[in-house]
Amino acid sequence: MSNINRYAALFEKLANNNEGAFVPFVMLGDPDLETSYKIICTLVDNGADALELGFPYSDPIADGPTIQKASIRALSHHFKTADSFAVIARVRAKYPDVAIGLLLYSNLVFRRGIETFYAEAKQAGVDSILLADVPLREGTPFRTAAEANGIKQILIAPPNANDEDLAAIAKQTQGYTYLLGRAGVTGAEATATTPVHEMVMRLKQNNAAPAVIGFGISTPEHVKAAISAGADGAIAGSATVNIIEKYLDDVPAMLQALGEFVSVMKAATR
Amino acid sequence: MSNKLDSKFGQYGGMYVPELLIPALDQLEQAFIDAQNDPEFQKEFIGLLKDYAGRPTPLTKVRNIVSNPLVTLYLKREDLLHGGAHKTNQVLGQALLTKRMGKTHVIAETGAGQHGTATALACALLGLKARIYMGAKDVERQAPNVFRMRLMGAEVIPVNAGSGTLKDAVNEALRDWSGTYENAHYLLGTAAGPHPFPTIVREFHRMIGEEVREQIIQKEGRLPDSIVACVGGGSNAIGIFADFIDDEQVQLIGVEPAGKGVNTSEHGAAIAKGSSGVLHGAHTYIMQDDDGQIEESYSVSAGLDYPAVGPQHAHLHDIGRAQYVSVTDDEALDAFQLLACKEGIIPALESSHALAHALKMAEAADKETIIVVNLSGRGDKDLDHVNRILKEKGAL
Numbered sequence: 001m002s003n004i005n006r007y008a009a010l011f012e013k014l015a016n017n018n019e020g021a022f023v024p025f026v027m028l029g030d031p032d033l034e035t036s037y038k039i040i041c042t043l044v045d046n047g048a049d050a051l052e053l054g055f056p057y058s059d060p061i062a063d064g065p066t067i068q069k070a071s072i073r074a075l076s077h078h079f080k081t082a083d084s085f086a087v088i089a090r091v092r093a094k095y096p097d098v099a100i101g102l103l104l105y106s107n108l109v110f111r112r113g114i115e116t117f118y119a120e121a122k123q124a125g126v127d128s129i130l131l132a133d134v135p136l137r138e139g140t141p142f143r144t145a146a147e148a149n150g151i152k153q154i155l156i157a158p159p160n161a162n163d164e165d166l167a168a169i170a171k172q173t174q175g176y177t178y179l180l181g182r183a184g185v186t187g188a189e190a191t192a193t194t195p196v197h198e199m200v201m202r203l204k205q206n207n208a209a210p211a212v213i214g215f216g217i218s219t220p221e222h223v224k225a226a227i228s229a230g231a232d233g234a235i236a237g238s239a240t241v242n243i244i245e246k247y248l249d250d251v252p253a254m255l256q257a258l259g260e261f262v263s264v265m266k267a268a269t270r
Numbered sequence: 271m272s273n274k275l276d277s278k279f280g281q282y283g284g285m286y287v288p289e290l291l292i293p294a295l296d297q298l299e300q301a302f303i304d305a306q307n308d309p310e311f312q313k314e315f316i317g318l319l320k321d322y323a324g325r326p327t328p329l330t331k332v333r334n335i336v337s338n339p340l341v342t343l344y345l346k347r348e349d350l351l352h353g354g355a356h357k358t359n360q361v362l363g364q365a366l367l368t369k370r371m372g373k374t375h376v377i378a379e380t381g382a383g384q385h386g387t388a389t390a391l392a393c394a395l396l397g398l399k400a401r402i403y404m405g406a407k408d409v410e411r412q413a414p415n416v417f418r419m420r421l422m423g424a425e426v427i428p429v430n431a432g433s434g435t436l437k438d439a440v441n442e443a444l445r446d447w448s449g450t451y452e453n454a455h456y457l458l459g460t461a462a463g464p465h466p467f468p469t470i471v472r473e474f475h476r477m478i479g480e481e482v483r484e485q486i487i488q489k490e491g492r493l494p495d496s497i498v499a500c501v502g503g504g505s506n507a508i509g510i511f512a513d514f515i516d517d518e519q520v521q522l523i524g525v526e527p528a529g530k531g532v533n534t535s536e537h538g539a540a541i542a543k544g545s546s547g548v549l550h551g552a553h554t555y556i557m558q559d560d561d562g563q564i565e566e567s568y569s570v571s572a573g574l575d576y577p578a579v580g581p582q583h584a585h586l587h588d589i590g591r592a593q594y595v596s597v598t599d600d601e602a603l604d605a606f607q608l609l610a611c612k613e614g615i616i617p618a619l620e621s622s623h624a625l626a627h628a629l630k631m632a633e634a635a636d637k638e639t640i641i642v643v644n645l646s647g648r649g650d651k652d653l654d655h656v657n658r659i660l661k662e663k664g665a666l
Contacts, residue, residue, distance in 0.1 A: 057562075057563065058432070058563040058564045059432070059437065059441055059549065059550075059564050060441075061287070061288070061441050061444045061445060061448075061550070061551075062288045062445075062448065063445075064445070065431070068431055072432075075563065080561055081561045081562075105548075106286055106548050107547045107548040107549065107556075107558065107562040107564070108561060108562045108563075109562075110546070110547050110548055110553075110562060111547055111558060111560070111561060111562030112561075112562070132288055133286045133287055133288060133548070133551070134286060135285060135286075135287065135288070135289040135291075135292050136289065136292075137272060137273070137285065137292070138284050138285060138286055155289070156288065156289045156290070157289075158288075158289050158290040158292075158293075160290065160293050161289070161292075161293070162293065165289075165292070165293075169289070180289075180290060183290060183448060183449045183450075183451070184445075184448055184449030185445045185448055185449065
C-alpha cells in the first residue's frame with residue numbers, strides 16, 4: 001500500500017501546466033456493477049484528473065433528483081457497500097495514479113464502523129472521503145479514522161460560512177476544499193452562483209487546500225468561469241449522471257457521450 | 271463556532287446535516303434561546319396556547335374501561351386541543367420563532383397530515399406562507415387533511431421520491447431548506463432531526479407534563495406511578511415526560527408501533543428492533559439494513575410510521591430512565607374501539623397504542639396504581655381508515 005499523495009502530485013502538475021482540474025462524479029453501481037466500472041474507466045481514459053465516486057444511499061438529503069435516481073438505480077440491483085469497494089479496487093488496479101475521492105452519507109460509515117470503513121476504503125485504494133452530512137463540528141471521529149488510515153478528509157466550504165467557520169474548514173480540509181457553487185442540493189438545472197473569486201481569496205488567506213468547485217457545474221463555460229475566477233478545479237456530478245440516465249438502453253452510446261463530455265470539460269480547464 | 275445549548279443526549283443527537291445548513295440551525299438556536307428569555311415572546315406564546323388553542327387541556331379519569339379496582343387511569347386530553355392533537359403547541363412556538371427571525375415562509379413535512387394541519391393553521395393565523403411536503407401515497411390516503419391544509423392557505427407538495435411517505439417528505443423538506451433558509455424556516459414536526467429541533471420541540475410541548483403534574487396533585491394528592499405515551503418521532507411522549515424525568519418514582523413508558531408484529535418486517539419499532547445510526551440529521555435508533563440503508567417502517571397509524579425515533583428517547587432508553595414497549599395494529603384498534611364504545615371518546619390511532627399498553631398494565635396491577643395516558647390526538651382523521659379495516663375484518 002503506497003502512501004503517495006495523489007492530490008498534491010495532481011495539483012502540482014496542473015499548476016505547472018497552468019490548468020485546472022476536471023473531476024467528474026458518478027454513482028458507484030449506476031446503472032449496474034459492470035457498466036459502472038466501464039463508465040469510470042471511460043472518464044479516466046478521456047482526461048478526468050481525479051474521480052469523485054458516490055455510494056448509493058436510500059436517503060440522500062443533499063442530492064437533487066438526478067443523483068437520487070442514480071442511487072435508486074444502483075440499489076435496485078441490491079448493490080452493496082462491499083460492491084462499491086470492489087469496483088474501486090478494480091479501478092485502482094488499472095489506474096495507479098488517479099486520485100479517487102468518495103462522496104457519501106454518514107450512516108453507511110456508521111453502520112460498518114467508522115474505523116472499519118476507513119480501513120476498507122484505504123485497502124481499496126481510496127485517497128479521500130467527503131461525508132455530505134457531516135459538518136465540521138461532527139467531524140472528529142471521522143477525521144481521526146481518516147488520519148489513522150492515511151485518507152484525506154475533505155470538507156465543504158459553503159458560500160454562507162462565517163469567517164470563523166471558514167477558517168476552521170480551511171485549516172482542517174485535506175487534499176482539496178470542496179467549494180460549494182451555490183446553496184441548495186446537487187443538480188445541473190441551477191447554475192453556480194457563488195462569488196468564486198471572493199471565496200477563493202478567503203480560502204487562500206486561510207491557506208486552505210486547493211479549491212475545487214461543485215454544485216451547478218454542467219457546461220465547459222461553467223468550468224472556464226470557475227478556473228478564471230481562481231478555482232483550482234471543477235466537479236460535475238448531475239451533468240455527468242444525466243448522460244448515464246439518457247443512454248440507459250445503449251451502453252456504447254453512453255460511454256461515447258461520457259467520453260466526449262469529459263474531453264470538452266477537461267479542455268475548458270486549460 | 272460551537273453550540274450554545276447541548277446538542278447531544280448522551281451519545282445521541284447532534285447535527286448530521288450538510289455544512290450549508292449549519293448557519294440556519296445556529297440562527298434558530300440563538301432565536302430560541304433569546305425567545306425563552308424574552309417575557310414578551312412567552313406572553314404571546316402562552317396567550318395563544320390559552321385563548322386560541324384551548325390550554326390547559328383536561329385530565330379525564332376514565333369511568334368504564336378499567337375493571338381492576340386498584341387502578342386509576344387518567345387521560346391527558348390533547349385530543350381537545352385546537353387542530354385535534356398536541357402538535358398545535360409546538361407549531362405555534364416555532365411559527366412565532368419564524369417571525370422573530372424575520373422569515374416569511376415556512377417549510378414542513380407531514381405524514382398523516384396532523385403536523386401539516388397544525389402548521390397550516392399557525393401560518394394562517396400569523397401571516398406566514400406555508401409549503402408542506404407530503405408523500406404522494408399519504409396525499410391519497412389522507413385526503414381530508416390535504417383539503418384542510420389547502421383551505422387554510424398552505425401549499426401541499428406531493429413527494430414521489432422513495433417510498434412516498436413521511437421519511438421522503440422529510441428528505442424533500444430538508445432539500446428545499448438548503449436552498450431557501452434565508453427567508454424560510456423549516457418547521458420540523460417532531461422531537462427528531464438535527465439539533466436544536468429535539469430540544470425546541472420538547473420545550474414547546476413541555477406544558478403537557480407540567481399541566482399533568484398540577485392536575486394530578488390536585489386530584490390525587492400525589493404524582494402518578496406511570497405515564498404512558500405513544501412514540502413515532504416522539505414529540506407527545508417527550509412533552510409529557512420532560513417535567514417528570516427527575517422524579518425517578520414516576521415510571522415513563524413509550525409505546526412504539528409493532529404493526530403486524532415486531533418479528534415481522536412490518537413494524538415501526540425503531541428502539542425495540544432497530545439499531546444506532548443517523549437519519550435526518552440525528553444520531554439515534556433507526557431501522558436499517560446491514561449496509562445502513564434505511565428500511566421502510568410500517569404502522570396502521572400514519573403518525574407512528576417512521577423508521578427512527580427522537581434522539582432523547584434513544585438516550586432515555588439506554589440509561590433506563592424510560593421503558594419502551596410496543597403494541598400491534600390489532601391491539602391499538604381494539605383500544606380505539608373500546609374507548610369510543612365505553613367512554614365516548616374517539617382517540618387517534620397513534621394515541622390508541624398508548625392506551626392499549628396502559629390497559630394491559632391496568633389488568634396486571636396488583637397494588638394501587640395511578641396511570642396517566644397521553645391521549646395525544648383525536649380520531650376523526652382515522653374514521654374512514656378504521657371503518658375500512660373493520661369492514662374487511664367483518665367486525666362491522
